[in-house]
Amino acid sequence: MYHVQLHFWIRGIDESVVRVWKKMEALPRFEHVFHLFSRSMRLPAGRNQIVFLDDKAPLQMQMLRQDIGPEGKIIVCxxxxxxxxxxxxxxxxxxxxxxxxxxxxxxxxxxLQERLKAEKDAWLTETYLEQTINTLPDMIWFKDLQGLHLHVNDAFCTAVNKPRSDIEGHDHYYIWGIPRAVYERSDYVCVETEDDVIKARKTCLFDEQVMSAQGLQKLKTYKTPIFDEDGKTIIGTVGIARDVTQENEYKDTIQRLSREDKLTGLANRDYFHHFVETECKDEALTLVSIDLEHFREVNEKYGHELGDAVLKIAAEELGDVFPNDLKVRMGGDEFGVLLRGVHPAEEVRLDVEKFQKQLQEMYAMDERMKRVQANAGVAQCKAGTPLDKLIFHGSAARAEATKQGDGTCYVASEIDEADSMDD
Incomplete structure (x- = not known):
C-alpha cells in the first residue's frame, strides 16, 4: 500500500558505524537515503526524517526540532x-x-527500522479506519466502560450538531443534550443497551430512538464489546447506528396506503377482510352496512368533485358517531362499520340513526346534496361465524332498508349457525 523513503541525517557519528547502517537491507516497502549535514542547513520536516547526532556536535536542538517537526526523530549518541x-x-x-x-x-x-515500520503500519491502520468510518452514512462511536465517547465519525458529529472536539471525552447525556432526569422519564434506551452488550459479551441489535438536531430519530443499532489483548476483558464498546426514521415512515405510509381508501381515509375492503380474519376470530361481531341513496344521481349531474365531497362527508360523520370502531369503504357509495364484541341491537340502531340524522343535516347545507340519504342494515353474529355469512346478512339487511328508502335503518335478527346464505 505504501512506499517510504527514510532520510537519515548524520552529524558527528563514527564513519564505521554509518557504514554498517548503509549496508543493512531496508525493510519491505522502505528505502534508505543517508545525508551528512552541518549546523547551517535547514532540514525538511516530516515523520521520514531521522537525525543522528553525537554529543560532541552541539546544535541548537530546539531549532532542529522546529525544522523536522514533531513527527521527525532526533537520536543523540x-x-x-x-x-x-x-x-x-x-x-x-x-x-x-x-x-x-x-x-x-x-x-x-x-x-529503529522496526519501530519506524510499526509506526507507519499503525498510521496506515488508523487511516483505513478513519476513511472507512467517515465514508459511511451511519453513526459510529467508540466508548469506554464509563460511557465516555473516545472516538466518533463525521456522521455522528452531524447527527448531534457538534464538533468532534465537543463530543470525544463526554457522555451520552452531554452529547445529546438530554438531562439525566428527563432521560430516565423517557423511552430512550441507548445507555441501558450498553450494559446489555457487556453482559451478553457479543454483538447485539437494538431499536433505539434519540432526539437529534434533525428531530426524533429512530435508529437500528448494532453494539459490540471491545476486548483487551487477553481476549477476555471488556474495555469498551463500539456502536453503529443507522437512521431508519425515513425508512420506517415509508413503511408506515405503504402499509397505510395498502389498507386505507385513498379518498376517505377509511379502511378498504381488503384490509377489512384481513382484520376480521386475523383479529376477530373468537368474537361476536356487528356489521352496519350502509349505502347512499341518490348518490349516483348527484355524481352524474354535478360531477365527481361534488360526488367525492358527498363520500368524504359520510366518512367524517361515521368517524364522529363510531370513533372507536372499524369504518370501511366497501366501494362506490357503500360503507360499513364493524363493532367488536356483544352490542345490544337497539343501541346500535340508535347510533346508526344518529349518524343518519347528522349526515342529513350536513347534506342539507348544500342544495345539490340534500336528496342524498343513508340507508343502513345491521347484522349481528356470534363468535366463529364465517365472515362471508356476516357480510351476506349485512347486505341483505341494507337491501331491505334501501327498499323502504328515505334513510331507513333495518336490523336483522341475529345470524344463527344453521342459517343458510340462501335464506
Missing part, C-alpha cells in the same frame, strides 16, 4: 545524558550510549 541541557533533552526522541554504539550498531538500527 552520548554516554552522559545528564550533560545535555533539559530543554534540549526534551527535544530528543532517544539516547544511544556512544561506548557500545559500534558493537550494537546493527542491533540498534534494526530496532
Amino acid at each position: 552520548c554516554d552522559e545524558p545528564g550533560s545535555i541541557p533539559a530543554d534540549d533533552l526534551a527535544c530528543v526522541d532517544d539516547v544511544w550510549p556512544s561506548a557500545t554504539l559500534g558493537e550494537l550498531a546493527e542491533f540498534r538500527f534494526r530496532r
Whole structure:
C-alpha cells in the first residue's frame, strides 16, 4: 500500500558505524537515503526524517526540532545524558550510549527500522479506519466502560450538531443534550443497551430512538464489546447506528396506503377482510352496512368533485358517531362499520340513526346534496361465524332498508349457525 523513503541525517557519528547502517537491507516497502549535514542547513520536516547526532556536535536542538517537526526523530549518541541541557533533552526522541554504539550498531538500527515500520503500519491502520468510518452514512462511536465517547465519525458529529472536539471525552447525556432526569422519564434506551452488550459479551441489535438536531430519530443499532489483548476483558464498546426514521415512515405510509381508501381515509375492503380474519376470530361481531341513496344521481349531474365531497362527508360523520370502531369503504357509495364484541341491537340502531340524522343535516347545507340519504342494515353474529355469512346478512339487511328508502335503518335478527346464505 505504501512506499517510504527514510532520510537519515548524520552529524558527528563514527564513519564505521554509518557504514554498517548503509549496508543493512531496508525493510519491505522502505528505502534508505543517508545525508551528512552541518549546523547551517535547514532540514525538511516530516515523520521520514531521522537525525543522528553525537554529543560532541552541539546544535541548537530546539531549532532542529522546529525544522523536522514533531513527527521527525532526533537520536543523540552520548554516554552522559545528564550533560545535555533539559530543554534540549526534551527535544530528543532517544539516547544511544556512544561506548557500545559500534558493537550494537546493527542491533540498534534494526530496532529503529522496526519501530519506524510499526509506526507507519499503525498510521496506515488508523487511516483505513478513519476513511472507512467517515465514508459511511451511519453513526459510529467508540466508548469506554464509563460511557465516555473516545472516538466518533463525521456522521455522528452531524447527527448531534457538534464538533468532534465537543463530543470525544463526554457522555451520552452531554452529547445529546438530554438531562439525566428527563432521560430516565423517557423511552430512550441507548445507555441501558450498553450494559446489555457487556453482559451478553457479543454483538447485539437494538431499536433505539434519540432526539437529534434533525428531530426524533429512530435508529437500528448494532453494539459490540471491545476486548483487551487477553481476549477476555471488556474495555469498551463500539456502536453503529443507522437512521431508519425515513425508512420506517415509508413503511408506515405503504402499509397505510395498502389498507386505507385513498379518498376517505377509511379502511378498504381488503384490509377489512384481513382484520376480521386475523383479529376477530373468537368474537361476536356487528356489521352496519350502509349505502347512499341518490348518490349516483348527484355524481352524474354535478360531477365527481361534488360526488367525492358527498363520500368524504359520510366518512367524517361515521368517524364522529363510531370513533372507536372499524369504518370501511366497501366501494362506490357503500360503507360499513364493524363493532367488536356483544352490542345490544337497539343501541346500535340508535347510533346508526344518529349518524343518519347528522349526515342529513350536513347534506342539507348544500342544495345539490340534500336528496342524498343513508340507508343502513345491521347484522349481528356470534363468535366463529364465517365472515362471508356476516357480510351476506349485512347486505341483505341494507337491501331491505334501501327498499323502504328515505334513510331507513333495518336490523336483522341475529345470524344463527344453521342459517343458510340462501335464506
